[in-house]
Amino acid sequence: MNLLRVRVLLLAAFSLCHNLHASSLVSDAVVYAKERAAISAPAKKRAVIDQRDKQFIPYVTALQVGTSVLFPNNDNIRHHVYSLSPAKKFELPLYAGVPAEPVTFDKEGFVTLGCNIHDWMIAYVAVLATPYFQITGKEGRALLKDLPPGQYIVEVWQPSLKGAPRQFAQHVDLAAKGAKELLFTLDLKPDFRAKRAPRSSTGGYR
Amino acid sequence: MRGHLWDQYNAFNEIGAGASASLRYRFGLGPQAPWILLEERIGYDRFQETVRSGWGESLRLRGGIAISERIALEAGYIFGNFAAPDDFFDEQGHTANARVIIDLTSSLQVVLGYTYRAGNVISYAVPPRPDILMLTSELRPVTTFGTNPLYTAYRLRGQTNAVSVSAEYALTRYLSVQLAYEYAVTSHDPLQYENHLVEAKVAFAY
Numbered sequence: 256m257n258l259l260r261v262r263v264l265l266l267a268a269f270s271l272c273h274n275l276h277a278s279s280l281v282s283d284a285v286v287y288a289k290e291r292a293a294i295s296a297p298a299k300k301r302a303v304i305d306q307r308d309k310q311f312i313p314y315v316t317a318l319q320v321g322t323s324v325l326f327p328n329n330d331n332i333r334h335h336v337y338s339l340s341p342a343k344k345f346e347l348p349l350y351a352g353v354p355a356e357p358v359t360f361d362k363e364g365f366v367t368l369g370c371n372i373h374d375w376m377i378a379y380v381a382v383l384a385t386p387y388f389q390i391t392g393k394e395g396r397a398l399l400k401d402l403p404p405g406q407y408i409v410e411v412w413q414p415s416l417k418g419a420p421r422q423f424a425q426h427v428d429l430a431a432k433g434a435k436e437l438l439f440t441l442d443l444k445p446d447f448r449a450k451r452a453p454r455s456s457t458g459g460y461r
Numbered sequence: 462m463r464g465h466l467w468d469q470y471n472a473f474n475e476i477g478a479g480a481s482a483s484l485r486y487r488f489g490l491g492p493q494a495p496w497i498l499l500e501e502r503i504g505y506d507r508f509q510e511t512v513r514s515g516w517g518e519s520l521r522l523r524g525g526i527a528i529s530e531r532i533a534l535e536a537g538y539i540f541g542n543f544a545a546p547d548d549f550f551d552e553q554g555h556t557a558n559a560r561v562i563i564d565l566t567s568s569l570q571v572v573l574g575y576t577y578r579a580g581n582v583i584s585y586a587v588p589p590r591p592d593i594l595m596l597t598s599e600l601r602p603v604t605t606f607g608t609n610p611l612y613t614a615y616r617l618r619g620q621t622n623a624v625s626v627s628a629e630y631a632l633t634r635y636l637s638v639q640l641a642y643e644y645a646v647t648s649h650d651p652l653q654y655e656n657h658l659v660e661a662k663v664a665f666a667y
Contacts, residue, residue: 337490337491339490339491346490369490369491369492371487371490371491371494374492446567447530447531447564447566447567448567449492449564449567450567450568450631450634451631451634452568452631452632452633452634452635452636452637452666453635453636453637453664453665453666454570454629454631454637454664
C-alpha cells in the first residue's frame with residue numbers, strides 16, 4: 256500500500272499574532288494529490304453537507320468533480336443556501352427539510368457556501384480533479400492511502416490560504432509499496448468570521 | 462418587556478410590555494447585498510407617576526448595505542407616537558438616523574451613529590421662566606421632582622441632534638455586552654439642553 260503522510264503547519268511569521276489562540280497546526284486544510292497523468296477514476300456519487308443549529312456541517316468538504324451534494328436542513332427554521340463562487344453558482348431558496356434534488360459540482364475549484372438569512376453560516380467545498388484527498392484535523396495531519404505508483408503533484412488548500420495552492424505544490428514520485436512524508440508550511444490570512452451573537456445591527460436575525 | 466429605573470427621579474421609573482412585527486428583505490445574495498427592514502411596535506408603558514402612562518407605537522423603516530467584509534452602513538426613519546390619558550404627556554416625533562458599523566474582530570463591533578429627531582419635548586423648570594413662556598402656552602405644575610421647589614413642565618416642539626459611539630462584544634453565540642455613549646443637544650431656539658448618556662447593555666437571545 257502506498258502512503259503519503261502530510262503535515263501542515265502555519266508559517267512562523269503569521270503565527271506570531273495567531274499563536275495566542277491557535278496552535279501552529281493547520282486544521283481544515285484540504286490535501287490532495289494530482290497524478291501527472293490524467294486521472295479517470297469515477298467520482299463518488301453523493302456527499303452531504305448538513306445544516307444543524309444554524310451551522311453548516313462540515314465546515315470544509317472535499318470532493319471529486321462530478322459529485323452531487325445534498326443539503327439537508329435539520330433545523331426547525333428555513334435556510335437559503337447559495338454560492339456565488341465561479342466554480343459553482345447556485346441557490347436553494349428558502350427551504351425546510353431535504354431538497355428534492357442534490358447539487359452537482361461539475362467544475363474544479365473552491366466554492367464558498369452561505370445562507371442568505373444567517374450570515375455567519377459559511378462553509379467551503381474543494382472540488383478536485385482527483386480521488387486522492389483528505390482534510391486535516393486539529394493535529395494538522397492528513398494521510399492519503401492507496402495511491403497507485405506514479406508521479407504526483409501534492410497541493411494544499413485552506414479557506415484562509417494566502418495565494419493559490421499551486422504556490423505550495425510539492426512533486427512526489429511514489430514507488431510500489433512506497434511511503435513518503437511531506438511537510439507544508441502555509442501562509443494564512445486572519446480567520447475573520449462574524450460571530451453568531453445577538454447584535455444590534457443585524458435586523459434581529461440570529 | 463422593557464423597564465427603566467431612575468436613581469433620583471422615581472416618577473420616571475417605568476415598565477413596559479409590547480410586541481413588534483418586522484419584515485426584512487434583502488436585495489440579492491450574500492452579506493454585502495443591501496436590505497430593508499420595516500418594523501411596527503405597539504406597547505404599553507406604565508410609569509410610577511401614572512399620569513404619564515400610556516400606549517406607544519413606533520413605525521420604523523431601516524436599510525443597510527455592507528461596503529466590505531467588515532464595514533456596513535445603515536440608515537433609518539422612525540415615526541413615534543405616544544398617547545397618554547392626559548394629552549399633555551402625549552409625544553409625537555420623527556427620527557432619522559445613520560450608522561457606520563465596523564467589525565474590528567470577529568467578536569468586537571464598533572458603531573458610530575448620528576440621530577436627528579423633531580418632535581414634542583417636555584422641559585422642566587422652576588418658574589418664573591418668561592423665556593420659555595414666550596415659546597409655549599402648554600404648561601403644568603408637576604410634583605415629579607418634589608414640591609420644594611415646585612417645578613413646571615413646559616411642552617414644546619424641539620429638535621435633537623445626537624452623536625453616539627458604542628462597542629459591542631459577543632461573548633457567546635447567545636450573549637453579548639454593549640457599552641454606549643451618546644451626546645445629544647435638544648433645542649428650541651433660544652433654549653438648548655445637552656445630554657450625556659452612557660449605557661451598558663447585556664443582550665441575551667435564545
